[in-house]
Amino acid sequence: MSFTVENRAVSKMALAVLVQGTGAHPASWLQTETVADASTDIDYYTRCARLAEQGRFDLFFIADTPAARTENLTAWSRFPMFMNVFEPVTLLAAVAANTTHIGLGATASTSFYEPYNVARLFASLDHISHGRAAWNVVTSANDYAARNFGLDKLPPHNERYERAYEFVQVVKALWDTYEDDAFILDRSSGLNFDPAKLHVLDHQGKFFKLHGALNIRRSPQGQPVIIQAGASDTGREFAAETAEVVFASDTTVAKGRVFYDDLKGRMAKYGREPDQLKVLAGVPVVIGESAQEAEDKYQALQSMIHPDVGRMRLSTDLEVDLSDLPVDEPVPLDRIPAKSNFHHTYFAQIADMVRRGMTLRQIYMNYERGTKTVRGTPIQVADYMEEWITGGAADGFMLLFHTMPSGLRDFVQRVVPELQRRGLMRTEYEAQTLRGHLGLHRPPNRYVQAAPAAPVAAAAE
Amino acid sequence: MTPARQMSLGLLPEGTGVHPASWLDPSTPANAAVNIRHYVDIARTAERGKFDFIFIADTPAARTSNLQCWSRFPLFMNVLEPVSLLSALALQTTHLGLGGTATTSFNEPYNVARLFASLDHISGGRAAWNVVTSANEYVALNFGLEELPPHTQRYERAREFLAVVEGLWDSYEDDAFVYDRRTGYYFDPAKLHVLDHHGPHFKVHGALNIGRTPQGRPVVIQAGASSAGRELAAETADVVFGADESLELAQGFYRDLKGRMAKYGRTPDQLKILPALRVVLGGSAQEAEDKYQTLQSLIHPDVALQFLAGDLEADLSGLDWDKPIPEERIPASANLHKNFFDKIVTRIRTERPTLRQLCMSYERGNRTIKGTPMQVADMMEEWFGNGAADGFMLLFLTLPSGLDDFVAGVVPELQRRGLFRQDYAGATLRENLGLGWPVNRHAAQPAPKRVAVG
Numbered sequence: 001m002s003f004t005v006e007n008r009a010v011s012k013m014a015l016a017v018l019v020q021g022t023g024a025h026p027a028s029w030l031q032t033e034t035v036a037d038a039s040t041d042i043d044y045y046t047r048c049a050r051l052a053e054q055g056r057f058d059l060f061f062i063a064d065t066p067a068a069r070t071e072n073l074t075a076w077s078r079f080p081m082f083m084n085v086f087e088p089v090t091l092l093a094a095v096a097a098n099t100t101h102i103g104l105g106a107t108a109s110t111s112f113y114e115p116y117n118v119a120r121l122f123a124s125l126d127h128i129s130h131g132r133a134a135w136n137v138v139t140s141a142n143d144y145a146a147r148n149f150g151l152d153k154l155p156p157h158n159e160r161y162e163r164a165y166e167f168v169q170v171v172k173a174l175w176d177t178y179e180d181d182a183f184i185l186d187r188s189s190g191l192n193f194d195p196a197k198l199h200v201l202d203h204q205g206k207f208f209k210l211h212g213a214l215n216i217r218r219s220p221q222g223q224p225v226i227i228q229a230g231a232s233d234t235g236r237e238f239a240a241e242t243a244e245v246v247f248a249s250d251t252t253v254a255k256g257r258v259f260y261d262d263l264k265g266r267m268a269k270y271g272r273e274p275d276q277l278k279v280l281a282g283v284p285v286v287i288g289e290s291a292q293e294a295e296d297k298y299q300a301l302q303s304m305i306h307p308d309v310g311r312m313r314l315s316t317d318l319e320v321d322l323s324d325l326p327v328d329e330p331v332p333l334d335r336i337p338a339k340s341n342f343h344h345t346y347f348a349q350i351a352d353m354v355r356r357g358m359t360l361r362q363i364y365m366n367y368e369r370g371t372k373t374v375r376g377t378p379i380q381v382a383d384y385m386e387e388w389i390t391g392g393a394a395d396g397f398m399l400l401f402h403t404m405p406s407g408l409r410d411f412v413q414r415v416v417p418e419l420q421r422r423g424l425m426r427t428e429y430e431a432q433t434l435r436g437h438l439g440l441h442r443p444p445n446r447y448v449q450a451a452p453a454a455p456v457a458a459a460a461e
Numbered sequence: 462m463t464p465a466r467q468m469s470l471g472l473l474p475e476g477t478g479v480h481p482a483s484w485l486d487p488s489t490p491a492n493a494a495v496n497i498r499h500y501v502d503i504a505r506t507a508e509r510g511k512f513d514f515i516f517i518a519d520t521p522a523a524r525t526s527n528l529q530c531w532s533r534f535p536l537f538m539n540v541l542e543p544v545s546l547l548s549a550l551a552l553q554t555t556h557l558g559l560g561g562t563a564t565t566s567f568n569e570p571y572n573v574a575r576l577f578a579s580l581d582h583i584s585g586g587r588a589a590w591n592v593v594t595s596a597n598e599y600v601a602l603n604f605g606l607e608e609l610p611p612h613t614q615r616y617e618r619a620r621e622f623l624a625v626v627e628g629l630w631d632s633y634e635d636d637a638f639v640y641d642r643r644t645g646y647y648f649d650p651a652k653l654h655v656l657d658h659h660g661p662h663f664k665v666h667g668a669l670n671i672g673r674t675p676q677g678r679p680v681v682i683q684a685g686a687s688s689a690g691r692e693l694a695a696e697t698a699d700v701v702f703g704a705d706e707s708l709e710l711a712q713g714f715y716r717d718l719k720g721r722m723a724k725y726g727r728t729p730d731q732l733k734i735l736p737a738l739r740v741v742l743g744g745s746a747q748e749a750e751d752k753y754q755t756l757q758s759l760i761h762p763d764v765a766l767q768f769l770a771g772d773l774e775a776d777l778s779g780l781d782w783d784k785p786i787p788e789e790r791i792p793a794s795a796n797l798h799k800n801f802f803d804k805i806v807t808r809i810r811t812e813r814p815t816l817r818q819l820c821m822s823y824e825r826g827n828r829t830i831k832g833t834p835m836q837v838a839d840m841m842e843e844w845f846g847n848g849a850a851d852g853f854m855l856l857f858l859t860l861p862s863g864l865d866d867f868v869a870g871v872v873p874e875l876q877r878r879g880l881f882r883q884d885y886a887g888a889t890l891r892e893n894l895g896l897g898w899p900v901n902r903h904a905a906q907p908a909p910k911r912v913a914v915g
Contacts, residue, residue: 029640029647036640036647040672042552042583066571068632068670073650080647084638084672087579093548094583097497112569116521116603124542127495128549148571148667177523183539185484185491190761192484192491192535195528212603215523217495217539306645 012426013389013419014278014396014438016059016105016245017052017408019045024284025402026079026313027304034403039084042094048405049095053102055412056426058437059134059245060095061227061398062088064107067144075312089121096129103434105134105227105245110167111160112140112149115208118167119174122224123216131220131433134245135171136227139164141342161234163207168226168242170208173201175223176445177214193217199447221435222442231259240266244440245278247398251372256281256393278438281394284373285381286402287410294375301402302365310364317346317369318354327361330354345370373402378414385415386424465879468845469513469733469852469894471560471700472864474503479739480858481534481768482759488862494539500546501553503861510868511882513893514558514589515550516682516854517543521567522599530767544576551584558890560589560682560700565622566615567595567604570663573622574629577679578671586675586889589700590626591682592693594619616689618662623681623697628656629669630678631901638672648672654903676891677899686714694732695721699896702854703736706828711736711849733851733894736844739829740837741858742866749831756858757821765820772801772825782817785809801825829858834870841871842880 021039022028029036038044049060068083069076076083088106096104104125108118118135126133139160140146143153154160182197203210228235228243239246240263250256264274288294307327315322320337331354340347346369353363374384388394401407419425431437473479476499477489484491493499504515523538524531531538543561550559559580563573573590581588594615595601601609609615637652658665683690683698694701695718705711719729743749762782770777774797775790786809795802805823808814814822830840844850857863875881887893 030642030645032642036642037638040582046552066575066670068653068668070655070666070668073653077648077650077653078645082670083648083653084633085670086582087575087671089545090548090576090579090583093545094552097501097549097552113572114567114604117568117572120521120542121545124545127541128497128545144667148665149569150664178539183492187485187487187491190485190533193532193538195532198523198528198532198538200525209605210603211525212599213523213525215521215537215540216542 013385013394013424014059014245014280015055015057015425016061016103016280016396016398017048017057018061018063018282018398018400019048019404019408020063020081021085021404023403023407024400025301026081026309027301027306028403029080030304031301031403033406038404039080040086042086042091044405045086045091046095046098048408049099049102049104051405051408051412053099055408055416056429057102058396059103059105059434060092060099061105061134061136062086062091062107063136064088064109065140065142065145066109066112067142067148069144070147072312075306075308078306079309079312089125092133093125093128096125096132101132101429101432101437103132103134103225103437104129105136105225107136107138109138109140109145110164111155112145115167115170116174116210116212116214119171119214120216122171123175123214123219126219126221126224127216131435133219133221134225134227134434136229137164137168137243138229157232158234161230161238165238166205166207170201170203170205170210172223172242173203173446174210174212174214175219176447177201178218179445179448180218180222183217218445221433222445225434225438225440236263237266239263239277240272241270243277245280245438247282248279248394249282249370250393251370253388253391253393256388257391260393276440278395278440280396280398281388282371282398282400283385284368284371284400284402285407285411285415286373286375287378287381287407287414288375289377291376291380294377298373298375298402305364307361307364311360313369314350314360314364314367317343317367318350319347322360325360328359330357330359331363343370371400378410378418381411381415382418382422382424385419386422389424467882468841468850468875468880469700469735470510470881471514471516471558471702471735471852471854472503472507472512473516473518473737473854473856474500474860474864475518475536476540476860478859478863479856480756481536481764482756482761483859484535485759486756486859489859493860494535495541497541497546497549499861500541500550503864504550504554504557506861506864506868508554508557510864510872511885512557513852514560514587514890515547516560516589516591517546517562518591519543519562519564520595520597520600521564522597522603524599525602527767530761530763533761534764544580547588548580548583551580551587556587556885556888556893558587558589558680558893559584560591560680562591562593564593564595564600565619566610567600570622570625570665571629571667571669574626574669575671578630578669578674581674581676581679582671586891588674588676589680589682589890591684592619592623592698593684612687613689616685616693620693620697621660621662623693625656625658625660625663625665627678627697628658628902629665629667630674631903632656632669633673634901634904635673635677652903673901676889677901680890680894680896691718691721694718695727696725698732699891700733700735700894703734703850705736705849708844708847708849711844712847715849731896733896735852735854736828736850737856738841738853739856739858740863740867740871741829741831742834742837742863742870743831744833746832746836749833753829753831753858760821762817762820765823766816768825769805769820769823772798772823773805774802777816780816783815785813786816786819834874837867837871838874838878838880841875842878845880
């Protein structure tokens with residue numbers, strides 16, 4: 001289903017929610033309304049997923065990094081993200097049994113897993129959920145993860161992406177091991193599957209060597225949905241070729257549209273149609289009865305950030321130790337390093353605030369790590385989202401809520417009906433699988449595509 | 462009064478059942494292998510029968526040769542990944558333990574530690590990890606190798622892998638998470654311990670990113686029967702699966718394994734030995750035997766031949782089905798499973814069966830007991846009461862019928878004899894197995910120390 005904006009067909013927006021414990025805000029767990037131990041409470045995650053399903057969301061998404069922080073623990077013990085979390089695939093498999101339609105997406109790192117294991121986990125999740133699995137392909141971007149897997153630090157960016165590229169090729173090929181109709185389960189002939197429809201992968205690459213077949217039949221979606229988030233040039237190229245959902249992080253429609261057009265523009269050379277990749281803008285949302293109430297909610301949370309946590313976040317992204325500085329004095333200009341090595345955008349944002357003479361507290365109270373929280377009434381939030389969609393800057397949103405489940409509940413109860421009223425969002429699920437919700441094609445099996453050539457070869461025999 | 466010792470029961474379901482022809486039996490759902498609904502039904506039946514746990518065996522590879530045979534016997538060819546399967550079962554059950562295999566040869570310790578810790582949290586303390594080193598070349602080929610590393614090296618890696626995983630499971634002390642909104646401390650940073658491991662196989666500097674689990678640590682299962690396997694089990698396993706076929710052999714294994722524990726400071730009751738037992742039930746012994754024979758007759762000759770050829774380690778192609786295997790096809794000695802090999806060779810030389818007779822009657826390892834519920838209970842009681850078993854890992858030739866019959870017939874009989882629980886005594890798998898709490902290595906000194914000081 002679609003409508004037209006500026007002569008372009010626009011589909012209904014896709015909605016994902018990123019759930020992490022008590023909420024995306026560093027101080028969320030301090031709010032008495034949240035469940036303090038939510039991050040390891042499976043019933044809590046199930047309730048959140050059902051709530052999102054009630055709101056007709058496309059995707060319930062779990063971010064992940066395979067490491068706890070091991071330094072600066074006085075700060076991390078106050079801000080427990082990364083410190084105490086379920087492994088995402090186990091979490092989603094448990095949620096699968098208690099939901100019926102919503103997509104289930106999880107991160108798994110290509111730097112610290114083997115392709116065969118990842119292929120199995122997500123194929124299995126796709127079967128368990130009857131076609132709702134998605135894999136967010138990341139290369140990991142912190143040394144804490146590296147140190148859990150025998151390395152002192154991460155391999156360089158390019159090498160990680162090269163490995164990721166090959167990793168994804170191998171996984172997708174393994175997912176095609178069996179043709180869709182390989183399992184005939186024919187009791188009269190005694191054939192469980194047709195051996196001619198099993199294809200052994202023989203891969204020899206720079207990072208991986210595999211000779212084998214995946215030990216599970218092709219999954220209900222053909223292949224689980226591939227998600228990516230990389231914004232670097234390499235990341236965009238990789239996404240244009242292989243991703244079906246991309247999480248974007250721009251904060252204005254103008255910038256969002258540049259990214260959107262750039263990414264979709266790269267797809268043609270891989271023989272892909274632009275609608276086969278959905279760009280979801282990452283947006284934290286705070287809803288209030290009035291704009292002021294939403295703003296107050298937001299500021300109340302910001303004011304609960306402990307100075308140790310605020311300092312740590314700034315130290316990390318400004319890439320310099322600020323632990324000795326008083327909170328209520330301006331940050332000395334000479335503390336700004338000559339250049340950033342990791343996240344240039346985050347670095348620039350903080351450096352800019354330092355140059356404006358803000359105190360450490362003012363800076364961390366205003367700093368949002370690349371995102372910009374949308375605060376407002378349900379109508380204002382819907383307006384914001386409509387502007388992005390009609391402005392050609394997104395196909396949908398990856399929503400984050402500062403406190404959960406209240407943030408999601410407010411959205412489902414107040415914003416979703418408004419988006420539906422405007423015809424921007426589905427009112428009922430029209431499909432059973434995540435691919436179906438997102439309007440993504442079911443990927444043909446590579447070995448079946450090759451079929452037209454087969455009779456020639458057969459004739460030659 | 463100390464409660465009477467009771468047996469522990471595990472269930473190993475494999476899709477439609479462990480019999481190679483089970484999927485041909487019309488009572489089984491043919492697509493069972495990837496049907497989560499089927500597994501939920503099986504798990505709930507096991508829970509109704511008060512089983513300690515359900516167990517998912519695994520090998521991370523499909524077979525890639527001899528497909529005309531494997532396509533008739535789909536074990537290994539089409540299975541759900543165990544930890545995701547068990548996570549899906551966790552919320553559909555309340556007391557049943559959830560055990561799965563993960564290989565130490567083709568995983569990273571950090572990933573395995575997370576998967577099972579996560580499963581333990583999701584299930585409220587019911588996770589168990591079966592530690593295996595993998596024993597077939599198909600797996601090696603999936604992970605960049607031409608062949609498996611040698612046995613000794615695999616076991617060295619397994620031992621170190623397990624040490625790393627258990628170290629990671631102890632990252633947080635039990636009371637580390639204080640969730641104190643007043644002070645703003647979510648956890649007490651002094652109760653997080655960073656593992657710094659440098660060994661021949663692994664280097665890990667890190668902390669597990671999840672709190673200590675409801676069981677302290679998931680239960681550790683092993684099955685290795687080699688000397689290296691027994692030694693590792695004596696030191697580290699909570700549960701061991703046995704594979705002996707006679708009471709005498711099982712008693713020998715039981716005695717040997719428990720005898721090795723003292724040197725690791727462990728008492729025999731801290732390790733439960735569960736011999737694998739295949740059960741076929743009938744209203745009479747004859748009915749059970751008939752059921753079994755009907756299934757046997759459904760085995761396709763290619764499948765039967767492959768089993769036999771595998772264990773005889775011989776090429777049996779092109780032979781006359783109605784003549785005995787010629788002597789020159791029999792290898793001089795076994796390279797893989799010596800006891801399977803010896804049994805076959807002895808039978809060929811003493812009974813002179815035709816290839817067809819031998820194939821269709823061949824049964825590898827594990828004991829199959831066929832009989833009435835009373836007969837099966839008698840056998841279980843005999844092993845349990847005579848130093849051969851702490852319980853059993855049960856396998857059924859067809860599912861769900863085999864399990865249904867057992868829960869309806871044998872479980873009540875075992876309960877009547879006081880050999881099996883009427884209801885779950887604990888909330889966690891450890892509690893139900895009667896295993897002690899694994900004290901965190903970083904926790905303050907345990908009680909005996911304080912007594913000594915006082």
